[in-house]
Amino acid sequence: MSSSPQSAFSTRTRLLLIMGVTTALAAVSLIAGLSTARAADPTLHQLAAAKGKYFGSATDNPELTDTAYTAILGSEFGQITPGNSMKWDTTEPTRNTFAFTKGDAVVSFAKSHNQIVRAHTLVWHSQLPSWVSSLAATEVQAAMENHITQVATHYAGQVYAWDVVNEPFNEDGTFRTSVFYNAMGSGYIATALRAARAADPTAKLYINDYNTDGAGAKADAMYNLAVSLKAQGVPLDGIGFQGHLAIQYGFPTNMQANLQRFADLGLDVAITELDVRMILPRDATKDATQSTYYTNVVNACVAVTRCVGVTIWDYTDKYSWVPSVFSGQGAALPWDENLAKKPAYTAIYQALGGIVSTTSPSPSSPAPSTPAPQNGCKVVYTANPWTEGSGVGGFTASITITNTSSTAINGWALRFSLPSGQTLTQSGWNATYAVSGQAVTATNLSYNSTIGANGSTSIGFNGRWTGSYTSPTAFTLNNVTCS
Ligand code: G3I
DSSP states (O other): OOSSGGGGSOHHHHHHHHHHHHHHHHSSOOOOOSSOOOTTSOOHHHHHHHTTOEEEEEEOGGGGGOHHHHHHHHHHOSEEEESSTTSHHHHOSBTTBOOOHHHHHHHHHHHHTTOEEEEEEEEOSSSOOHHHHTSOHHHHHHHHHHHHHHHHHHHTTTOSEEEEEEOOBOTTSSBOOOHHHHHHTTHHHHHHHHHHHHHOSSSEEEEEESSOSSSSHHHHHHHHHHHHHHHTTOOOOEEEEOOEEEGGGOOOTTHHHHHHHHHTTTOEEEEEEEEEEEESSOOHHHHHHHHHHHHHHHHHHHHSTTEEEEEESSSBGGGOSHHHHSTTEEOOSSBOTTSOBOHHHHHHHHHTTOOOOOSSOOTTSOOOOSOOOSSOEEEEEEEOOEEEETTEEEEEEEEEEEEOSSSOEESOEEEEEOOTTOEEOSOOBSSEEEEETTEEEEEOOGGGOEEOTTOEEEEEEEEEEESSOOOOOOEEETTEEOO
16 A cells, blocks of 8 residues: 555545545535535545545444434545454454454445545553453463454455554553563564564554653653664554543644654654543533634644544544543534534634635625624633744634623624734634734624624634734724723
8 A cells, every 4th residue: 555545545536536626626615514514515534635634533333323423424534443343352352263343344334435444453451351461471472463463464455554552651651561561561562563564564554642642751752662663674654643632631732843753754644533522511612722622633734744634533422432431521523412513623624724605794894784782892812822933933812702792793893903923824713804914804604693692702713923922902893892
């Protein structure tokens, strides 16, 4: 299999895909409806494919009987990952007895929907049957190699990539003391990769972990491991960054630069299990922050040539693993429990280059003429500026607009001035942005045109700064000064 994820598609499929994207992009309006898809909308995968990447989702066998669910799974995504059915406890529940029915069902779904499969996972300390954990240390290597050989041989030629080793590190960057590490030391990773390559010469072979998305000790440990494996000539093709994020913990530091340093080793990189959880209940502010996180992850992958794609860890809150593990948390995915698109979907869509067109006024149109709020408005502007060199950097701005009046606003325009040296790098989200010099006008979209009495709405955009970063200080909403 060649180095591009697109190589897993047939030539015809790729042509159709490119034609589909081209046609869609040429359409007069590309509308990312929040809850209803239109025939002309490009899918997330089509948008990603136009950038040479895939956009995928995890899935699981019980969900494949949900026809409303599979309709979206089969159409919106170009890649799927079995969430559980290729793990050791499913594929080899008792020693040397292999079960491929569930994994085969996921591969079959992928084939019938022109999707590639990221196979997950061969060697992991979790979801491991007890017979493995009970082995004498001297037996573990043979059992591991047999497992890899049997499973990877079964799927050879049918999967794009394998997460050969999953989650080898502790948070401090030391190796996790799994049954494999305890028996073989860190050399188990090279042994596993070699066995996987022997069984499936075409699949891309990955090591995959969480909390390695941004700079830190765990990411450094993964980097050092990758350097070492490459130096030994071990067959390692890529590093998977799971991307299990939470808005209450902040966005990973320097994600793009972190991905890039692995790419610079000659490795592919992929976001393999993205979700962005929050403390429930959802609200507009949390959704806006979550949208920013999704935007930032997609932007990071798009900016790194060897980032081959992004996979979300299932696409709907209906089937997310989060609530069962993190009590009181959830709403982590771009589609809600009813399979309706959330703001995070629009954020991904726009970050992949999709254009949201609305019936709201064009950027150059004057502000809506609806009455200004009688008692005013409040604006909270937050940004996370980062530095990319001496006196230059980027930032993501999140703006929460609150109508402090006792009557609803129908149609709004928020105006403010970017400090000198700052520019918008994207059209932003949840508003249409018009920029003239440093003056910015953010106008409502159709779905957030009304801000109820004492209600709020959140918008945001990405920007660049030079000199030193400061935030805008003065805002008007429909020409009324906000606090
Ligand atoms: O299949 C049994 C079912 O028979 C039983 O009735 C039920 C009762 O709890 O459990 C079912 O198994 C569950 C399995 O998912 C299948 O649904 C397990 O309890 C549950 O622990 C398991 O959770 C999976 C988790 O990995 C296990 O660590 C999640 O679905 C899966 O999404 C999650 O995925 C992991 C990645 O593999 C690695 N990275 C982290 C990610 C999230 O934890």
